[in-house]
Amino acid sequence: MNQVIDLLNNHRSIRKFTAESISKEKLNAIIQAAGSAATSNNIQAYSIINITNNDNRKELAALAGSQTWVEKSPVFLVFCADLKRSEDVCHYEQKEMASGYTEQFLIATVDATLAAQNAMVAAESLGLGGVFIGGIRNNPEKVCQLLKIPDHVYPVFGMCLGYPDEKPEQKPRLPVEVTLMENYYSEDTSYLGNYNEICRDYYQNRSNNSRHATWTSQISAMMSVPARPHMKEFLEKKGFSLL
Numbered sequence: 734m735n736q737v738i739d740l741l742n743n744h745r746s747i748r749k750f751t752a753e754s755i756s757k758e759k760l761n762a763i764i765q766a767a768g769s770a771a772t773s774n775n776i777q778a779y780s781i782i783n784i785t786n787n788d789n790r791k792e793l794a795a796l797a798g799s800q801t802w803v804e805k806s807p808v809f810l811v812f813c814a815d816l817k818r819s820e821d822v823c824h825y826e827q828k829e830m831a832s833g834y835t836e837q838f839l840i841a842t843v844d845a846t847l848a849a850q851n852a853m854v855a856a857e858s859l860g861l862g863g864v865f866i867g868g869i870r871n872n873p874e875k876v877c878q879l880l881k882i883p884d885h886v887y888p889v890f891g892m893c894l895g896y897p898d899e900k901p902e903q904k905p906r907l908p909v910e911v912t913l914m915e916n917y918y919s920e921d922t923s924y925l926g927n928y929n930e931i932c933r934d935y936y937q938n939r940s941n942n943s944r945h946a947t948w949t950s951q952i953s954a955m956m957s958v959p960a961r962p963h964m965k966e967f968l969e970k971k972g973f974s975l976l
């Protein structure tokens with residue numbers, strides 16, 4: 734339809750990179766694009782930490798569950814939801830911030846996520862590839878210690894970026910007929926069989942890590958075990974009390 738839509742529809746996560754580094758100019762363009770994303774009330778409640786220290790990279794790779802690409806990618810960014818900036822702004826205006834609201838947590842998390850998706854798309858438009866790393870939430874307290882992340886800020890995910898040294902097949906997504914509903918929420922689940930067939934083919938025939946799986950087998954395996962149950966306590970400790 735147009736080049737932007739083609740680029741978006743060509744996305745795949747990249748976990749293997751060439752040794753070529755990303756120029757400062759390109760990285761700046763990526764971060765600028767991240768900052769151009771929409772943001773709730775222009776609060777801009779996010780920060781991005783570029784991890785250039787090799788020891789910290791190694792440690793983060795281990796903390797994220799031994800994800801080697803975290804250590805090896807030319808660039809590794811940590812996207813943080815950042816309400817400390819809003820707190821600083823309130824202090825600047827001699828006001829106390831009304832902290833700890835779930836809504837603020839959502840605003841900051843959404844802001845960080847929108848900025849990150851802009852960064853990913855900008856990177857892909859420059860011929861780079863990358864992958865989001867939610868694995869840094871396996872050990873969020875240790876990540877905060879390592880990166881000196883203060884209260885009212887938390888690392889939402891990381892992002893590896895670099896020039897792709899692989900071209901994995903694209904993971905099939907749900908069809909528009911399923912994700913787009915008209916006027917009312919649709920509880921129809923009759924699409925599952927068809928989508929499972931498409932995903933079964935993908936998993937069986939992909940060049941890397943071929944396996945017997947379907948979408949429902951994958952997702953149900955993941956969603957039927959506790960999901961990082963430490964997050965609630967961690968967020969509360971960081972000042973995101975979820976009032």
Ligand SMILES: Cc1cc2nc3c(=O)[nH]c(=O)nc-3n(C[C@H](O)[C@H](O)[C@H](O)COP(=O)(O)O)c2cc1C
Pocket residue numbers: 744745746747748797800864865866867868869890903904
């Ligand atoms: C918030 C978020 C966290 C993710 N965390 C990881 C991760 O820790 N490690 C990883 O290898 N991939 C991670 N991914 C990548 C997803 O597994 C990937 O996007 C998904 O399987 C779809 O594949 P695709 O991006 O190739 O289309 C993450 C993606 C998102 C959006």
